[in-house]
Amino acid sequence: MSVARRAFIQMSVGASVGILFTPTVWTALDxxxxxxxxxxxxxxxxxxxxxxxxxxxxxxESGCAVKVRTVAGQAFGTEGNTDNPLSGGGICPMCxxxxxxxxxxxxxxxxxxxxxxxxxxxxxxxxxEKLAAAGSRVAVISxxxxxxxxxxxxxxxxxxxxxxxxxxxxxxxxxxxxWRGLMGGSGQIGYxxxxxxxxxxxxxxxxxxxxxxxxxxxxxxxxxxxxFIFAGPMQTRTAAVTSKWVPVPTEGMAAFTxxxxxxxxxxxxxxxxxxFEQFKSMVTSNYTPAKVEATIGVSADAMADIAxxxxxxxxxxxxxAGSVAGDAAAFALNxxxxxxxxxxxxxxxxxxxxxxxxEMLQKDIRQGVSADLLxxxxxxxxxxxxxxxxxxxxxxxxxxxxxxxxxxxxxxPTPHSYERFDDMVSPYGMPVATYTLGAPVSKLTLxxxxxxxxxxxxxxxxFESFExxxxxxxxxxxxxxxxxxxxxAHVVGASAGVGGVSLASNVLGKxxxxxxxxxxxxxxxxxxxxxxxANRATTPNAPCTISNNQLxxxxxxxxxxxxxxxxxxxxVGSKVKLSGGNGECVALVQIYEGVLPGVVAAPLGMGxxxxxEFSKGKGDNVYRILTVSSxxxxxxxxxxxxxxxxxxx
Numbered sequence: 001m002s003v004a005r006r007a008f009i010q011m012s013v014g015a016s017v018g019i020l021f022t023p024t025v026w027t028a029l030d031x032x033x034x035x036x037x038x039x040x041x042x043x044x045x046x047x048x049x050x051x052x053x054x055x056x057x058x059x060x061e062s063g064c065a066v067k068v069r070t071v072a073g074q075a076f077g078t079e080g081n082t083d084n085p086l087s088g089g090g091i092c093p094m095c096x097x098x099x100x101x102x103x104x105x106x107x108x109x110x111x112x113x114x115x116x117x118x119x120x121x122x123x124x125x126x127x128x129e130k131l132a133a134a135g136s137r138v139a140v141i142s143x144x145x146x147x148x149x150x151x152x153x154x155x156x157x158x159x160x161x162x163x164x165x166x167x168x169x170x171x172x173x174x175x176x177x178x179w180r181g182l183m184g185g186s187g188q189i190g191y192x193x194x195x196x197x198x199x200x201x202x203x204x205x206x207x208x209x210x211x212x213x214x215x216x217x218x219x220x221x222x223x224x225x226x227x228f229i230f231a232g233p234m235q236t237r238t239a240a241v242t243s244k245w246v247p248v249p250t251e252g253m254a255a256f257t258x259x260x261x262x263x264x265x266x267x268x269x270x271x272x273x274x275x276f277e278q279f280k281s282m283v284t285s286n287y288t289p290a291k292v293e294a295t296i297g298v299s300a301d302a303m304a305d306i307a308x309x310x311x312x313x314x315x316x317x318x319x320x321a322g323s324v325a326g327d328a329a330a331f332a333l334n335x336x337x338x339x340x341x342x343x344x345x346x347x348x349x350x351x352x353x354x355x356x357x358x359e360m361l362q363k364d365i366r367q368g369v370s371a372d373l374l375x376x377x378x379x380x381x382x383x384x385x386x387x388x389x390x391x392x393x394x395x396x397x398x399x400x401x402x403x404x405x406x407x408x409x410x411x412x413p414t415p416h417s418y419e420r421f422d423d424m425v426s427p428y429g430m431p432v433a434t435y436t437l438g439a440p441v442s443k444l445t446l447x448x449x450x451x452x453x454x455x456x457x458x459x460x461x462x463f464e465s466f467e468x469x470x471x472x473x474x475x476x477x478x479x480x481x482x483x484x485x486x487x488x489a490h491v492v493g494a495s496a497g498v499g500g501v502s503l504a505s506n507v508l509g510k511x512x513x514x515x516x517x518x519x520x521x522x523x524x525x526x527x528x529x530x531x532x533x534a535n536r537a538t539t540p541n542a543p544c545t546i547s548n549n550q551l552x553x554x555x556x557x558x559x560x561x562x563x564x565x566x567x568x569x570x571x572v573g574s575k576v577k578l579s580g581g582n583g584e585c586v587a588l589v590q591i592y593e594g595v596l597p598g599v600v601a602a603p604l605g606m607g608x609x610x611x612x613e614f615s616k617g618k619g620d621n622v623y624r625i626l627t628v629s630s631x632x633x634x635x636x637x638x639x640x641x642x643x644x645x646x647x648x649x
Contacts, residue, residue, distance in 0.1 A: 067080070091214060134371070150360055313337075373391065383534070572591050626642045
């Protein structure tokens, strides 16, 4: 085992010990211990057969392949699925609490209209009338990045003459806009982290919150001899266990990557692309090491050292995150290196009239949504993008209460992942195309329905139930349903190739120029799965794992370097107000030298106004202070380059 892998284990143990010996958090641990022993909503288990059944969890962004422990058909625990190649027995912090969320008092128990419970027949009649009246002015926002349920919703839109399908902001959309939109590629990008000998994580917090985190962790653990390098504005948990952390501002990631391209092309590397000479000319003119260093502060020596490491590697890969320009620059660098970046084929659709995955990713939710009828599926735009989403009538499909269900006109409760048929189709970041099927493993106890079944009752798409749609998907893929039901995943290893791809030289010259807001301090938002995601709040068992570097009492904690704190006139424990975007946040200050000077790092996922006592009112909502800006030349929206003003309270 390498030093980095040992450090990973030591860091995990050390973090746990640090939490246990922090008095404030120790009190919280005691409170949670008492709370977890006295949950009034946890059912009393009956005597019966004990089973470990494979299922799909949609708690996290990518989804986890899990096994659910049941007694007499009633779930009581979740663990990783060792039979599934995506998880290899691992499980993320969100999905580990799946059963607790299933029994949470925040579960939505029945359909309701403007706060009053109604029947499913009444709900169907209302939505049918609204659909007829809306015409093509109907839109869908989905929080599911990998499910065939999106085919059902997009086919409904197609039947109404609408292209208004919106994904919540995600790395898959950013990559698609770069690979397909700018570079003319096909298929979906993936990264073979397990077999790469050098991995440059260009902003991708791969072991914490980027892509299929559990699969990433498994690949990191298995790749004992590989060298991992992290570039970003903050030394994250991922950066802490890599071989090297290179401090790079988020908005400068594209320029940083093109600066490495400069050295790689100087070494004689080229790409069989029609615009290679234009790309080379653009990089050698605009992204010389001296210019990049002057623009973003990363030394030419640091870029040269990384370039040498990548050039001497047998199978290197660059994994980007943050912006369309940054992704396009990373894809170009991967093509120059010829390493472990993969291009996955797209599976055939189950519903002929449905949109392709790329078509579903075309609409930019950060640029705004306006519709007469809006259907929101297990997403929380009212929490993340309250100013950008406007609708005459909103229908929210979800299993738990959120800011979006609280604001919706009609709320339709969905079964929990363990109570329904569901699937995961090639989560973004996987090195091969995969398909995982989930079936109900726990009994329904509430008046809930699968959203796919409800939509299929509104429009004739050729299927009577969502289970039939999944059968068609399985047939289109060529998988065996019985084998899938055992918890394994169907894997397709073929690559779509990179032939005919442009290096986007006509737009990268301008698009890679850093764009920053007008605030005095750069904002580096980060996600920790035990804190929560854009769509899911902190889960019931998670509070005792949240460090006082993120939350102290009910106060959010932001981190900055001592030089930044001195300039702002603040110190450890200072209470500050951060102003930016369309709002403000209040936080306490922590000093951490693992943050670039001139940057403040703030945790996403807090500040909920709806939820249980351990997620509601904890911390503040950092999404309110993110600045939506448009990338030069590409026209796509980004949060990279967000800045804030900080004032001591």
